[in-house]
Amino acid sequence: MKKEINIGNVKIGGKNPIVIQSMTNTNTENIEETLSQINRLYKAGCELVRVSIPTFEAAIALKNITKKSPIPVIADIHYDYKLAIESIKNGAKKIRINPGNIGNKEKVKEIVKVAKEYNIPIRVGANSGSISNEFAHLSKVDALCESALKEVKILESLGFYNIVISVKSSDVKETIQAYEKIYNITEYPLHLGVTEAGTYEWALIKSSIALGYLLYNGIGDTIRISIAGDPVNEVIVAKKILISLNLRKGPQIIACPTCARTNIDVENWANILEQRFSNKNIKIAVLGCVVNGIGEGKDADIGIAGIPNGFILFKDGKIIGQFKSEEIIDVLEKYINTGEEK
Numbered sequence: 653m654k655k656e657i658n659i660g661n662v663k664i665g666g667k668n669p670i671v672i673q674s675m676t677n678t679n680t681e682n683i684e685e686t687l688s689q690i691n692r693l694y695k696a697g698c699e700l701v702r703v704s705i706p707t708f709e710a711a712i713a714l715k716n717i718t719k720k721s722p723i724p725v726i727a728d729i730h731y732d733y734k735l736a737i738e739s740i741k742n743g744a745k746k747i748r749i750n751p752g753n754i755g756n757k758e759k760v761k762e763i764v765k766v767a768k769e770y771n772i773p774i775r776v777g778a779n780s781g782s783i784s785n786e787f788a789h790l791s792k793v794d795a796l797c798e799s800a801l802k803e804v805k806i807l808e809s810l811g812f813y814n815i816v817i818s819v820k821s822s823d824v825k826e827t828i829q830a831y832e833k834i835y836n837i838t839e840y841p842l843h844l845g846v847t848e849a850g851t852y853e854w855a856l857i858k859s860s861i862a863l864g865y866l867l868y869n870g871i872g873d874t875i876r877i878s879i880a881g882d883p884v885n886e887v888i889v890a891k892k893i894l895i896s897l898n899l900r901k902g903p904q905i906i907a908c909p910t911c912a913r914t915n916i917d918v919e920n921w922a923n924i925l926e927q928r929f930s931n932k933n934i935k936i937a938v939l940g941c942v943v944n945g946i947g948e949g950k951d952a953d954i955g956i957a958g959i960p961n962g963f964i965l966f967k968d969g970k971i972i973g974q975f976k977s978e979e980i981i982d983v984l985e986k987y988i989n990t991g992e993e994k
């Protein structure tokens with residue numbers, strides 16, 4: 653079990669559930685746009701949000717952003733220690749820095765002093781693009797871990813232990829191996845992610861394999877799915893990974909792949925039900941026919957199977973009734989909302 657770390661009112665590590673985080677891609681200086689994106693992320697289920705602080709103006713804007721954000725804000729800083737200090741003073745509940753690129757130790761010491769004063773954690777770590785030159789002769793996995801540990805040691809040498817670590821690669825196997833290795837040698841909570849995972853499908857596949865494997869094995873305390881594009885997708889994918897591993901409750905739609913027996917447009921109905929019941933902790937099956945469908949959907953809380961003129965509603969493999977297409981949503985809603993299916 654890893655050390656418990658507080659990020660505002662959110663706890664990671666210890667026995668706490670895995671926390672979902674994402675990152676804005678608006679101009680941080682544009683407070684309105686950034687807050688609007690943070691609110692969209694929050695509504696999708698995001699629990700921590702990171703914003704880049706590339707300029708002093710962005711660090712100033714952070715004051716309004718942190719004040720109005722519904723979730724704790726993490727400031728992502730490179731190179732300039734003054735931006736880190738300003739961000740902490742302006743309400744960042746955690747900062748992500750790379751002590752190696754902050755410059756001399758005195759500057760890191762200044763950041764640590766303020767982080768201690770405000771009692772906020774610092775995430776350090778390495779990704780494929782930030783491996784320290786001195787570890788270039790090592791395997792990529794060892795170099796990622798050694799680079800991260802070097803940063804941890806800098807903070808520890810300053811008496812700072814409020815730390816979160818990441819070791820991200822854009823390669824699935826390297827990500828798995830690096831996190832397995834670092835997990836076994838540190839007590840600090842781990843921020844999991846595949847870095848530069850790519851566009852939607854690649855990011856989805858790489859993240860599901862790497863993070864799925866790690867989380868299944870009990871490794872990881874907070875996750876960020878890196879996807880090029882709208883960050884809301886990162887949160888939706890993160891939620892689905894956690895629900896799939898039973899690490900979080902939430903809606904889950906089981907749908908058959910369809911075949912020549914299909915009586916309904918399974919994909920369309922699955923999408924309709926997914927949207928309609930997106931805020932329910934329920935597993936719903938949508939199946940194209942009754943031949944295998946009811947058996948295949950046995951694991952769901954409730955399900956529907958297509959017949960030529962409507963649907964069969966079933967639960968625990970038993971048929972409850974037959975309904976027309978126009979009435980099936982209302983029937984499902986009634987059963988799900990009132991628990992009449994129980």
Ligand code: SF4
Pocket residue numbers: 908909910911912913914915939940941942943944945948
């Ligand atoms: S549930 Fe029916 S329609 Fe769907 S794949 Fe199975 S047999 Fe085919």
